[in-house]
Amino acid sequence: MKLSRRKVLALGAGFGAAALTGLSTSGIAFADEAATQAAIDAFAAGAEVGEGRISLTAPEIAENGNTVPISVDVESEMTEADHVAAVMILASGNPNPGVITFNFTPMNGVAAATTRIRLAKTQDVIAVAKMSDGSVFMDKKLVKVTIGGCGG
Amino acid sequence: MATKPRVKVPKKAAAGDVITIKTLISHAMESGQRKGKDGNLIPRKIINKFTAEFNGATVFSADIEPGVAANPFIEFNVKVMESGTFDFKWLDDDGSEYTSSKEIAVE
């Protein structure tokens, strides 16, 4: 079917307004790249941030940013001499990038953890692992956050 | 309002097994970013720390910020070598402490 220009315009106006009222984020400053980078730098404590070893699992599209399941998994023997000390999760597009830091011990056997996080909008979720020797590894995933047309 | 936490720990395991522990606590995790009906910011009130101990030694902990969803869910693993007791602790911004304990028999 063909839409007239008038219909399209009326539509845009109607649902634009509807969409706006669904958002509760207006007026909130979002974390910028600098804040995210600063958090990574503080966590890394001078170590070079490498790739690999850590893998972050997150949905490609989150149906609701209120509850987004994420998991991290780091390759490690988890011995006294060589284990993952901590994994920090950051949400680069949230008002504050910090989300959660998991502190591991060799008693964990494997360095893996799962939680549910909040994402204010579509953004990169970042996971940074710090090993017992001070080396640091990072992974990130883009999560698209949809804001429902009819969330009710 | 936080209520009794829910914790899932296997009742028994073989020595050397890596078990999965799941925890969930009922909590609004008020972020401090939301405005109330009066237009003022609702003060932050979240669970800011979770700790798991086994036979008195800390095996896992998490530092939590407002970016964690309401009713915080945390899943992690522990390699068990002996029978004993897990003690879990959640700390609220208001100073409250919620706890739960589970025993495991290791053969």
Place this chain on the structure above:
Amino acid sequence: MIKVGGIFAAVGIAAMLASLVSPALADPDNNQLIIEGELIVTDVAAPDSSPLDHIYSGWRFRSPETQSLQMDDFENPGFVAVDAAAETWETADGSEGKSCASCHEDVSSLAGLRAELPKWDEATNKPATMENLINRCRTDRMGAEAWGWEQKEMVNMTALISLQSRGMPVNIQTDGPMAEWMEKGKDLYYTRVGQLNMSCSNCHEDNYGNQIRSDHLSQGQINGFPVYRLKWAGLGSIHRRFKGCMENIRATPFKRGSDEFIALEAYVASRGAGLAVETPSVRN
């Protein structure tokens, strides 16, 4: 394909739906809902009275991540409410010093109840919802104060009692004294209201399976209520959801517990006859 009926084409709504509703994610998926080893039926042939051929639980329209939250009773955050209600069940309240357990003993004695609600109630000469029945117990038998429709204790208790019927097919009376209420509910279901001039059927009958902006429209079935919605970060009642829908189409919502919503609940329940009770379900 975008479905545009003859009636639709005549009004502005057709343009609205045609452009908003994209067929990108058409149709429910084929995933199976298995909870604690038990297969929960999420689609069945539609009941005779239904205009649809086949009916689907809302679970089938959700993302794999949301679906998985309902597949494990520990991971399902709705169970926090069930746990809380289990304590309330045993706790005496009111002037008679009774708890729910004083009369009903184990809550499993109420298995099957949720699947039949709302059902005809001689005492009030109208259909009763679970909220109505709980409050009657509280005021008449316990001498306690009635709970508010959306009060936490009430929603939690409806979740605990409904859970006892999980897996049982919705089987609601539609004839006899219920027939009039079914007609009333049906009228409400098909009546366009609000500034957007839409009826329940515009989304949930004509366009289920399609996208409305970023939402994957379901058939609006209520077999999983009270539902844990990620948006609410908590459980909510059927009438809360109806109210939310009405607000979305810029209509003045009816009140929770009103005759209008009770009639609509009864009619919508009848459209889902045969689907399994899923409470507490998890949706976006």
